[in-house]
Amino acid sequence: MRMHAVRTKFEQHFRVRFTPDASRNRNIIKLLAEDIDVKRFFCSEELVDCLRTHVGIIEPVQTGPIVTHYTAGDLTGNNYGLPYHQDWPSMGTSARGVIAWTSIGDIGRKGPGLRIVPGSQLRGLWAGTQTDSGYVLDDQEIADALDIEVEAGQIVLMSPFLVHRTRTSEDPGWKLSLSCRFDDFACDSWDRRNFVSAYRTTVDRSVYLSGAE
């Protein structure tokens, strides 16, 4: 299975480059999103077929980068997790948009994971606040949430309106999930909105000045 190979690569080529410098380690984790096998995974025929068949996307386009979500109680993860949020205000794209989410390792009932609120997408946009880390909901004590269980490489397709959060954990384990957004270029309402997108490419033109101490 392809995602097991990605995990092995992460452990043997990425994690071994970790040092006590958490920001270096986070840069390394982000680079997993640029790995060619990971990019291939999010361009795979199976995924694209599923977007066409099950989501009804006619002309699939990737409207965001692949994003890494590392969750761990170690120095690098710092037990950080996204609170309950919805992705739509960070997209603003087509009416048939979805987020494809997966994990490079199995996710069980214990340890870090993903908590979703089934059916929450049917209520549109919940009350919340747009922040630098996403559209965070006012209500963070939601009943009837579900901790998803997936095997490495299984894909969860989420509506941009699905309420979800990272499940942090006191367990020593770590999770590394990956997500990517897809939209439908054939969407009429997006066409009328001139194909706007929340995503921009930014270039930090000062980074070349940062050197080793």
Ligand SMILES: O=C(O)CCC(=O)C(=O)O
């Ligand atoms: O995997 C996670 O921890 C959270 C992912 C997430 O919230 C998202 O992709 O919007």
